[in-house]
Amino acid sequence: MPSWAASSTRWASPSTAKAPIEAEGYNPIEKQAPSILERQSVDTPLHTGILAIDSMFPIGRGQRELIIGDRQTGKTSIATDAILNQKNTGVLCIYVAIGQKASSIARVAEDLKKHGAMSYTTIVAATASDSAPLQYIAPYAGTALAEYFMRSGQERADRLRRSVQACGGLPCHSLLLRRSPGREAYPGDVFYLHSRLLERSCRMRDDLGGGSITALPIVETQAGDVSAYIPTNVISITDGQIFLESALFNAGNRPAVNVGLSVSRVGGAAQTKAMKKANANLRIELAQYKEMESFAQFSSDLDAETRRQLEHGKALMEMLKQPLYQPKSDAEQVVTLVLASHGVLDELPTAELRKKLPHLCVSSARMCPARWIRSPPPASWNLKWSMPS
Numbered sequence: 079m080p081s082w083a084a085s086s087t088r089w090a091s092p093s094t095a096k097a098p099i100e101a102e103g104y105n106p107i108e109k110q111a112p113s114i115l116e117r118q119s120v121d122t123p124l125h126t127g128i129l130a131i132d133s134m135f136p137i138g139r140g141q142r143e144l145i146i147g148d149r150q151t152g153k154t155s156i157a158t159d160a161i162l163n164q165k166n167t168g169v170l171c172i173y174v175a176i177g178q179k180a181s182s183i184a185r186v187a188e189d190l191k192k193h194g195a196m197s198y199t200t201i202v203a204a205t206a207s208d209s210a211p212l213q214y215i216a217p218y219a220g221t222a223l224a225e226y227f228m229r230s231g232q233e234r235a236d237r238l239r240r241s242v243q244a245c246g247g248l249p250c251h252s253l254l255l256r257r258s259p260g261r262e263a264y265p266g267d268v269f270y271l272h273s274r275l276l277e278r279s280c281r282m283r284d285d286l287g288g289g290s291i292t293a294l295p296i297v298e299t300q301a302g303d304v305s306a307y308i309p310t311n312v313i314s315i316t317d318g319q320i321f322l323e324s325a326l327f328n329a330g331n332r333p334a335v336n337v338g339l340s341v342s343r344v345g346g347a348a349q350t351k352a353m354k355k356a357n358a359n360l361r362i363e364l365a366q367y368k369e370m371e372s373f374a375q376f377s378s379d380l381d382a383e384t385r386r387q388l389e390h391g392k393a394l395m396e397m398l399k400q401p402l403y404q405p406k407s408d409a410e411q412v413v414t415l416v417l418a419s420h421g422v423l424d425e426l427p428t429a430e431l432r433k434k435l436p437h438l439c440v441s442s443a444r445m446c447p448a449r450w451i452r453s454p455p456p457a458s459w460n461l462k463w464s465m466p467s
Contacts, residue, residue, distance in 0.1 A: 103226075105222045105223070105225065105226050106222065107215060107218040107219050107221075107222045108218060108274075109222070109225065109278065111274065111277035111278045111280070112278070112280055112282065116280075116282060116283060116286055117140075117280045117281060117282060117283065118140075118281055118282070118283050118284070119281075119347070120138035120139065120140045120141050120281055120317075120344050120347060120348055121138065121347050121348065122138055122139045122140075122281075122290075122348065123136055123137070123138055123139070123348045123349055123350060123353075123408075124137045124138060124139045124141070124160075124169070124292050124348070125163055125407075125408055126156070126159060126160040126163055126405070127159055127160065127162065127163030127405020127406050127407070128156060128159055128160070128163075128333060128400060128405065128406075129397070129398055129400060129406055129411050129414065129415075130333055130335045130337075130398045130400070131156070131320060131333070131335065132349075132353065132408070132411055133353065133356075133357040133360055133411060133415060134335075134337065134340070134342075134357065134360060134361055135318060135320055135335075135340050135341065135342040136342055136344065136345070136346070136348040136349045136353075137292065137294075137342065137344070137348060138281075138292075138344045138347065138348030139281055139290040139292055139348075140279065140280050140281025140290040140291065140292060141279075141292055141293075141317045141318070141342075141344050141348065142276050142279050142292075142293040142294075142295070142315070142316040142317050143292075143293075143294055143316060143317060143318050143319070143320060143342065144294075144295050144296075144297060144312055144313060144316040144318065144319040144320065145157065145294055145295070145296045145297070145319070145320050145322070146296075146297045146298075146299060146304065146309060146312075146313070146319050146320070146321055146322070147298070147299060147302075147321060147322030147323065147324070147334070148298065148299050148300070148301065148302055148322070148324045149298055150324075150327075151322040151323070151324055151327045151334055152322055152327060152332055152333050152334055153296050153298070153322060154186065154296070155332075155333065155402050156294075156320065156322075156333055157173065157294055157296065158173075158186060158189060158190065158403070159402070159403065159404075159405050160294065160405075161173065161190060161195050161199055162190070162193050162195050162403060162405055163405035164195075164198065165193075165194060165195060165198070169198070170198050170199075170200070170227055171195070171198060171199045171200070172199070172200045172201075172202060172220045172223055172224055173186065173190075173199060173200070173201045173202070174201075174202045174203075174216055174217050174219075174220035175201065175202070175203045175204070175205070175216075176204050176213050176216050176217065177204065177205070177206050177213050178203075178205060178206060179205065179206055180203075180205045180206075180207070183201065183203050183205065186201075187201055189403065193403060200220075200223060202216055202219055202220040202223065203216070204216035217275055218275060221275060221278050221279070221291070221293075224279075224291045225278065225291065227289065228282065228287070228289035228290060228291050229287060229289065230287070230289065261307050262306075262307045264307060264308075268307075268308075268311070269311050269315075272295075272308075272311055272312055272315055273315050276293055276295065276312075276315050276316065277315075278291065279291040279292060279293035293316075295312060295316065297309055297312050302323065302324065304321065304339070317342070317343045317344055318340075318341045318342035318343045318344065319339075319340060319341065320335060320340045321335070321336045321339040321340045322334045322335060322336070323335075323336040323339075330399070331395060331398070331399060332399060332400070332402075333398075333400060335398075337361060337364050337365070338365070338368075350408065350412075352408075352412045353408065353411065353412055353415075356411075356412045356415035356416050356419065357415050357419075358419075359419065360394070360415065360418075360419075363390065363391065363394060364391065364394055364395075366387060366391070367387065367388065367390070367391025367392075367394065367395070368391075370384060370387050370388055370391065371388065371391065374388060386424075389424050390421065390424050392428055393418065393423040393424045393426070393428070393431060394418060394423075396423075396428050396431045396432060397414060397418050397423055397431065397435065399432060414435065423435070
């Protein structure tokens with residue numbers, strides 16, 4: 079039995095009190111990535127259910143989007159919310175846990191089971207008590223499992239957890255093997271270690287099954303330093319990153335996504351037309367609010383336009399806050415963004431916005447959008463409305 083199968087059996091038997099996994103076949107954990115001619119462009123959205131991500135940093139099927147941030151900033155929460163949002167979509171998920179405590183993995187498994195996600199989710203675990211070779215091989219085992227389903231033509235969302243910890247013991251082990259050290263004592267091929275893993279995530283051509291692997295690697299930084307060796311390596315390999323900031327997390331802005339440092343290099347190609355139109359100015363308005371907020375700290379006498387921009391920015395920041403395990407559908411996100419872009423949320427008190435927003439979305443969705451195209455909303459709403467072209 080290969081090492082990845084042994085690791086999976088160990089997790090399934092004592093930790094979940096289920097029968098050992100019986101292997102039906104074998105798949106090599108090391109495999110050459112598909113060539114460019116075998117792939118097709120990323121143009122199908124993979125909705126995470128998180129408004130801040132789906133609106134500004136969309137993820138497409140076959141993309142590699144890095145989740146990066148300090149310890150305890152909500153990285154696992156984004157991955158689990160994305161898994162929960164794939165329910166009844168036909169997407170299968172793999173959660174690879176590397177170097178974590180067994181109790182933490184069991185808690186994640188229990189949360190997924192509670193929300194009915196374990197029927198389409200596989201957990202590959204190499205706990206902190208496992209040997210370094212098992213931790214090293216765990217993400218490759220998860221990708222090998224994902225490739226099996228991709229070749230079967232099914233979509234696969236592959237969650238890669240804390241790849242930096244899997245490399246944490248590499249310097250001392252490589253030195254013991256008398257290999258020449260590179261930067262920060264890592265082996266010289268540590269970049270190739272990550273690239274050959276992440277390059278296996280792609281979207282295949284339709285005549286080759288049309289399956290895909292979407293990788294969400296998670297890297298933990300130290301004191302927000304994204305310029306360290308491993309973070310810069312993975313950033314250069316992936317198709318974008320979602321940077322989580324400790325200051326935003328401690329201030330209650332959760333998910334704590336830093337809009338300025340986060341990016342998706344696929345962009346609007348992985349968004350629906352409705353979403354692209356609804357969030358056209360969201361990032362610009364958030365950047366203006368951040369600039370205006372820092373300026374307003376040094377002045378007490380603000381004009382009406384500045385106060386209006388500050389209130390609008392506060393409403394946007396409050397809108398982007400989202401409780402754990404409550405992913406939003408694409409339609410709900412579009413309605414929320416339309417209400418925000420027309421200033422409807424600015425009229426609500428900040429403390430009551432999150433409580434009233436679901437009811438406001440439901441009542442707004444009942445108004446047929448097709449009727450909005452033919453005629454503007456009621457004049458009592460006092461909205462800045464322009465007829466769609």
